[in-house]
Amino acid sequence: GGEGVAARFAITIAPLEQGFALSKPAITVLTERELFGERVRSERRRRRGQARDPDTIIRDLTELSIGSPIVHVDHGVGRYQGLESMELGGMEGEFLIIEYAKGDKLYVPVAQLGLVSRYSGTAPELAPLHSLGGDAWERARRKAAEKVRDVAAELLAIYAQREARGGESMPVDRQMVEEFGASFPFEETPDQEQAIEAVLGDLAAPRAMDRVICGDVGFGKTEVALRAAFAAATAGKQVAVLVPTTLLAQQHYRNFADRFADWPVKVDVLSRFRSAKDVNAALKKLEAGEIDVIVGTHKLLQPDIKFRNLGLVIVDEEQRFGVRQKEQLKKLRAEVDLLTMTATPIPRTLNMAMSGLRDLSLITTPPAHRMAVRTFVAAWDPATIREAFQRELSRGGQVYFLHNEVESIERTARELQELIPEARIGIAHGQMPERELEQVMADFHRQRFNVLVCTTIIETGIDIPTANTIIINRADRFGLAQLHQLRGRVGRSHHRAYAYLVVPDRKAMTPDAEKRLEALASLEELGAGFTLATHDLEIRGAGELLGDEQSGQIQEIGFGLYTELLDRAVRALKSGKVPDFDLSSEHETEVELHLPALIPDDYLPDVHARLTLYKRIASARSDEHLRDLQVEMIDRFGLLPEPTKNLFALATLKLMATPLGIRKLDFGPNGGRILFREKPEVDPLLIIKLIQSLPRVYKLEGQDKLKVVLDLPGATERIRSAQEVLIMLGARRPA
Template sequence: MAPLSFPVPPLPKSGQLRAFWRAPASPTALAWHIACAAAAHRGPLLVVARDNQSAHQIEADLHTLLAGDDSLPVVPFPDWETLPYDQFSPHPDIVSQRLSALHRLPTLQQGIVVVPVQTLMQRVAPLRYIVGGSFDLHVGQRLDLEAEKRRLESAGYRNVPQVMDPGDFAVRGGLLDVYPMGSDTPLRIELLDEDIDSIRAFDPESQRSLDHVQAVKMLPGREVPMDDASVERVLATLRERFDVDTRRSALYQDLKARLAPSGIEYYLPLFFQETRGAGAAARDATATLFDYLGESVLPLLAPGVGAAADAFWAQTQNRYEQRRHDVERPLLAPEELYQAPDTLREKLNGLPRIEVWAADHARIDEAQALGDQPLPPLPVAAKDAAPAEALKSFLGSYPGRVLIAADSPGRREALLEVLAAAGLKPEVIPNFAAFLPSPTGRRWREAPDEGTARAPSPSKKAAASSESSTAARKQTASGRTLTPTPLSHGDSLRSPGGEGLGGFGGLDVAPAAFAIAVAPLDDGFALDEPRIAVLTERQLFPERAGQPRRTRRAGREPEAIIRDLGELTEGAPIVHEDHGVGRYRGLIVLDAGGMPGEFLEIEYAKGDRLYVPVAQLHLISRYSGASAETAPLHSLGGEQWTKAKRRAAEKVRDVAAELLEIQARRRARAGLALQVDRAMYEPFAAGFPFEETTDQLAAIEATLRDLGSSQPMDRVVCGDVGFGKTEVAVRAAFAAASAGKQVAVLVPTTLLAEQHYRNFRDRFADWPLRVEVLSRFKSAKEIKAELEKVADGGIDVIIGTHRLLQPDVKFKDLGLVVVDEEQRFGVRQKEALKALRANVHLLTLTATPIPRTLNMAMAGLRDLSIIATPPPNRLAVQTFVTAWDNALLREAFQRELARGGQLYFLHNDVESIGRMQRELSELVPEARIGIAHGQMPERELERVMLDFQKQRFNVLLSTTIIESGIDIPNANTIVINRADRFGLAQLHQLRGRVGRSHHRAYAYLLVPDRRSITGDAQKRLDAIASMDELGAGFTLATHDLEIRGAGELLGEDQSGQMAEVGFSLYTELLERAVRSIRQGKLPDLDAGEEARGAEVELHVPALIPDDYLPDVHTRLTLYKRISSARDSEQLRELQVEMIDRFGLLPDAVKHLFAIAELKLQANTLGIRKLELGENGGRIVFEAKPDVDPMTIIQMIQKQPKLYAMDGPDKLKVKLPLPEAADRFNAARGLLAALSPR
């Protein structure tokens, strides 16, 4: 696409160094003005953001706004995303992006460079290293594989068995696989004799080859050189300047072995300086980003940059002072690694620049307004009688053009439906660029006879070919066409008000007056020039404003996970609410009333078969409660199931009453509300060094809301290991402690108590709140003194094991109890917690919740927050179940040690752990192995753990004492010996020890010959291996029920009924019982009709065709989710998800959703069945429908030829309805007519 035309914003004038902008109300509007400034400036525009999050947002918004314009490249220079002086390295993806930017910047003529201010302060490798360390490989080039292997290792690339991350390479026969830094994909280089025969990109996951390329630029593999001369230079500096103990220092030993230790980037200047001195010598050896950008750079400083630089510098100095005394890992002074804020200001003061000031800036009156206006919320509510009244009013009064920016193709389709219902029909255009005039005199225009056009953004190749008539028509996913039409000069469109819309950028070319495009932007904005308004989903759906777009992921509700049918295999037991337990035999297509439909086939006792239409899958649930082989199959039509269900319902009624009594006691205790001091809380929250995920923010806000409630909180936060549960507890503890209440943090192990103590202490360091730990690592005298301080209020947050529950622990004013890993406490501890529950706020953290917790959460008696979104860049742990194999184990050790990482080796037998250490030392001589187990003296165990944390050894050989152990982000491989002896939740918890940083993590589960292990052990291993995606803990909790049986987890009194009806139906019965008791009614033990819902039959194909979605498990899951949707919004979100995942919906799927929507309406009216065919149909009512009888009488009286009663509960409809559309319209009209006015 040709360059876009931008208005010229205020730039520094001739003879002036600065231009001052008033910050727009919308961050996206700022991105627009940044693009305008970059287009007007002849040189690179350096955008300096206040932090990583705002840099990511600016970058993402620029990519959306500039999509299709290659003349203004956006070059991010990302932060390492580590804290100053961290002992682990940035993710290879980040290093790859940074090296790519450093290589590109010196030749960047025009474009936008986006960098957080703390990253701009970093000193980087000099230009000579980037240029001198780069080389080319091309087809036809002679290549000596052995020499190339040495060159890659010297350049910092890692020799690995399988290439997965940037910086990896592997040599196999005549193939060289390499993932070049700066490349989007790894490359496979094939040799013929000693010449490069071909170079192909390949997928690192599947290892399948993709496109051919002719040449590749190889950048250095690291930001520090690992050649012999550079490493020897660093070793000499460590000896001479820092006088390190060369035998004890892990840093020195790793470098000597030519391993790059984690965190080596914080020694970057030492690799480049020729002298051993500090200060100026180190600074002169490095470069800054300005050295790469040249003299034509124009910095643009976003709001808050100065304060952010000062805060980062203070944090760096603080961390330096805390860590500088470690003689084994000496640190470079902050001035050697970063430019101080004053140095940076001095540099910037010598350059022309743009400063963007926030509204509260002291000199804001001197800043120039940029000509943008804030947009009001324009809520669109599909259920309202006038769903888009505010939007219509805005469109009628706004004097310019309007674009609706959808987040994705699925959201676009959903928005189009809502807008069409309101009588609004925006033109569909491919992207934001198509909304702007183009100097070519072209715009995308609909082909007049094809209906509304939808197309992806045209590629460079397509744009070039569009000059010829043969390529003039673009075929879209929906079969419609989009035609680029040249407009003659002056052929401008006119707005609805009649004003000409041309004149922008010297052209009389203007796109649509009202349009919609896929343009994922965070905020809307309105501009004076050009006169356009961009509306995002934040304006149209304000209730979603708390869900940041870029991190939003379809969260899985606990009920959905428990009742998910996606993992069903043929022969698995399932439960039909009306007919009992049978075996799933697959999905089949049958003709029903002349129309194809998909049915679930279930086999019952005596070989009977039941075919369940997909619209009734809400009556189907997975059977969890006993082993699949021994599940009790019922007979169709027999009484066995009816009796079993009634017994379960009776038990459920009693359980519901007990649980509600606990809740009533809690609610009776008023006056516990804590006033969260936002003036203190907000700066504390800002001190969290990472970007919160959406789920994490939601959990935090829900917890703060609960604390502010007058009723005691009882919230469960369920999130996988490493997903940020601890920060939820930290925020809650701060809120409670700053409100004058004491906080107790209860954990299952001493090691976990010590870790939480360090985390809480670090986060509370700048606040006048005291944190202590009750630990067996302390003497009796120390513990006594601390208990006295707890009693008189001298300690705000106390952390400990079940010791905190003993009678001698007295609090002055306990307000909050945090329980970590509730499932690991014994019965007595849980009883003590149960007593606490009615008196204080209770927050429970868990990765794999016990089913009783699920029970209460699903019954709505304990509030549940699920953190299912992993932190950014977190990778799933790759899990292997294998027999002991020396070659495989040595490879696993070497892979981890080569990248400077650490390993856990779990051997759960204290007697033979010494022998295992000797075996491992012989297998991997370069490993430094430490031992930890529960029978060691307390002080020695603590020392071993701290030594491992400080990387004094790189392999920890331990028992299960590490299960809830310390957090070591640098440890990314775990080997579990005899994994068949562990429970499922335990395996998941152990696997969670690794994968806590940005690096790919590996778990090796070692087992003997599979034929010699038990069936249950085999199932556990299969479950843990298959559930290797992030956030699997909740799903694994449900597998635990199936494998271990309900009795072991829930107690025998509930397990009998649960085994008969299955856990899923049991929890549903419990929900219904709780709902009835809350409404003051006795639970109906024979109830079932409410779950069955209305039946809607319109004799149209309503299914998910297998040519649209071939995977039967995914189809089954989606059928279940559609039939179980509780409201129109859930159905709409499901449509969006399906379009985004699988493409535009075929008619049969649209019918499926439309019928589901009609069912929801029919349910609210008490309609049992709605059936319409070519010649009309009938409506069958429940015994007590929610329909005014007079409405039916009036319908019959007014149109007796169309309507008539057929018995007391049936309304006959005599309408010719030959087409599907006729039936859907008639059904909607009938339901609207019957609805209460």
């Protein structure tokens, strides 16, 4: 308004996102967004269609090289020896060759690749090698099955306890959470939205929440936690945020305090940076219910800490807590709502098997403006190193120099100082007194120096947005998981970040180390942590969810089979049945059409791509899956050749026949035969009717064989005729 106008309220237009209050002149500005909690959003177009689960791409057999360990459900762990085309009964077919102990070879027809999976469970060279026809594999499988049953039972017990206890539902004010969400400066990724939705649903549900949010470093797990904490606090509950280190506690506290500044939510922190007096005051307030959100380390779990009405516990990086603390968390799990965040990839397959026990939300899409970390593998060369430092320091950034030997860390720092005189260098390692270490990290955070020479102590640490170059010395000595985690320390903002993996010359490196580094350099895209097909990651993730003694079982039989067993056990126990662990080929119908059924190599020359597709076709669980696969293949490689169409037809027939209890379906030029198992799922009356209606076509031979006499010269007739018989046999008896 103009001078001297005594207007109390006025509306004006200005490009402001946030309001402010001044005391002189006395004026308060509120923006539209603060009043309505909305803002204009730009929807990024989502890539549809291409979205294949990264896990399956890698988990299928792409990674196989000759000699890789591979598991066959019936015969155990052998070594992959390639794909080979052979003629059998005048028909061309492709076979996967597995070599077992004593040089025995097993030829697996590609239509049965559903029985074969990549072995992951320990380093490939340590994988067990079974012998064909021996009973060692049978024993290992049986033992694992028993263990799996215990795990499933324990999980179900926790689950049942949660269901029975109920727990109370929180009155979540969606409107208010929406408004709070609008102050998030970025656009949520689809995964984030789903995770937030799931968490709010869990809070409102009348049972205790137990959800794990699993996402790569910097993919916005904290935002999910913030929304959950906000929803709980505004519903009148207290929230405890549990973090592994004091530094992280400080950082989370700042994050929470900043985001809740405009809302009537009180946030406090318990950490060693506070005086005893402050801590005691905070504890009193907690008990009186005057603090809504408290951030702290495992101190928060101590029995002398009293809450007025604790409703939600948020745990960051669960795996960094010790066993005792985990036990305390387990106790909480059936009582309060529990939200856990972790960056250790939990494989999707395991996620499926655990569905409904601990609910998992995976965040695999990177935020909009994040750029992938450029990764270089280079030998130690002063010129390169100097250039790497200068590139970062000249843009005002900071550098991590990772040197994982405490004895020589001081010397390394001195050498670097000579090489780059303009650097201000700090040192951090795990053998320093903790206070000192925290001081160094805090100074680095405040940019008092711009190079930190450190050990892997920074692996899970605080966010330093200006540190965008990491140089990892002797990178060949690290596991993939660790390298990936370390690389995730940089590139947390919208600046391009660089990672240099410094290695000795090739001769001094083990072939395995070389492979790891190549994998890391090639997987530059964000979210790669989820697709790194590394056994160490998978096994770590599984060990964390299920407990460590399970890791041993996983090594015995391989990860893929383990999850399959767990999945069966959980499903069976949930529906009150005894788990059926017979995974063998006995279950699947063997289908033979006497037609070439393969993906010709002139249609798809790349052997790995063929393998992967064979595996996906053989493992498809529904017609819909198979249709999607056909569409995808036509899209990627062109119209399907005849033999490939036959391969799909075989898969469709197998899906139809297996639930009917048919052991083998064999159709050729003069008709075919159907062999039943001992107790087929087919109404005997139907078979009698068939035979009575067309006695010349259908004949019963012995107890378990139906013969079909028809002239079926070509593929179309054969496939159609087999489908018709299966449809007739599948007509359910009236209930």
